[in-house]
Amino acid sequence: AVVAGGTGLIAIGTDLTGWRRADGWGHLLGDCGSGAWIGRAGLEAALRAYDGRPGGSAGLLARAEGEFGPMAGLPGLLYPRPDRPAVLASFAPQVAACADDDPVAAGILREAARHMAESAAAVCPPAGEPHVAVTGGLFRMGAPLLVPLEEELAKRLPHAHRVAAAGDPLHGAVRIATDLAIGALTLPSDASMVHVMTGTGD
Numbered sequence: 001a002v003v004a005g006g007t008g009l010i011a012i013g014t015d016l017t018g019w020r021r022a023d024g025w026g027h028l029l030g031d032c033g034s035g036a037w038i039g040r041a042g043l044e045a046a047l048r049a050y051d052g053r054p055g056g057s058a059g060l061l062a063r064a065e066g067e068f069g070p071m072a073g074l075p076g077l078l079y080p081r082p083d084r085p086a087v088l089a090s091f092a093p094q095v096a097a098c099a100d101d102d103p104v105a106a107g108i109l110r111e112a113a114r115h116m117a118e119s120a121a122a123v124c125p126p127a128g129e130p131h132v133a134v135t136g137g138l139f140r141m142g143a144p145l146l147v148p149l150e151e152e153l154a155k156r157l158p159h160a161h162r163v164a165a166a167g168d169p170l171h172g173a174v175r176i177a178t179d180l181a182i183g184a185l186t187l188p189s190d191a192s193m194v195h196v197m198t199g200t201g202d
Contacts, residue, residue, distance in 0.1 A: 001124045001131070001160070003116050004169055005138035007089040009034035011116075013123030013130070019190045022122035023115075027085040033115030035089030035138050041108045042095035043088070047071060057104035063094040092141070099144035109141075110148045117152035124157055132157060135165035 001013035008031040010024030027036040042057075046064035049056030050071040061071070067090075068074055081087055098105035116134075124130045132153060139146060153162065167175070179185040 001120050001133075002165065002172075003120050003132070003134045003136075005034055005116065005134065005136040007031075007035045007085050009037070009116065009119065009138070011119035011123045013120075013125070014188060015125040015128075015130075016186075016188060018188050020123040022119040027088065031085075033112040033119070035092040036085040037088075037115070038095050038108060038112050038138075039088035039091035041111070042091050042098075042105065043074070045104050045108065047074070055104065057098065057102055059098045059102045060095065060105060063098065064091065067091065067094065092138070096141040096144040106144070109145050110152075113145060113148035113152045116149055117156045120153060120160075121156040124160055128159075130157075130160045131163045132160045133163050133165040135168050 001011060003009070003011045008024060008026065010031075011022040013020045013022075023030045023032055025031065027034070027040070031037055042060050043064055045055060045057040046061040047056075048054070049058050049061040064074070065071060068077060078084060078087060095105045095108055099109055100106075120132050124132065134149070150162070153160070166172075176185065176187070179187075
């Protein structure tokens with residue numbers, strides 16, 4: 001299984017007879033644990049602190065105001081943007097930067113790790129010794145995210161082996177395209193997962 005995390009998040013798994021997919025439904029319906037999800041949760045905690053509601057974080061409030069300006073203007077700044085997921089995800093590194101000293105920020109990353117592990121578990125074969133890899137820019141956050149992720153994966157997939165990704169998503173796409181071109185693809189065929197267009201072009 002592979003968990004690909006960046007602005008969005010998706011998990012893909014195969015037992016070499018078929019494919020399974022979990023999440024990847026976009027920031028409004030899913031992408032749980034993604035950069036956009038973490039950033040949104042961090043901004044919610046900032047707004048809670050601004051309002052004086054429970055669950056707020058003064059540290060995240062200060063960082064949010066440093067990045068976006070006064071909180072009262074945040075909805076007007078964010079909602080009209082066509083690139084909302086990217087704007088939300090841009091705040092995720094601030095959540096990670098607060099995590100060592102801020103239990104609210106650490107809790108957000110723990111919850112993100114739980115979501116990722118749930119997606120990995122949903123696509124992993126239940127038997128045997130499956131491999132699990134993670135790839136994508138989200139994992140450059142380092143220990144504040146990776147430590148709870150390892151713990152959550154161990155809880156939900158004790159039979160799985162953690163392995164390093166063989167490359168990033170672009171490398172995977174090139175590898176699949178190359179194997180398809182030379183007739184050497186050993187992965188199962190699934191039109192909803194791999195669509196090949198052929199033509200001579202102009």
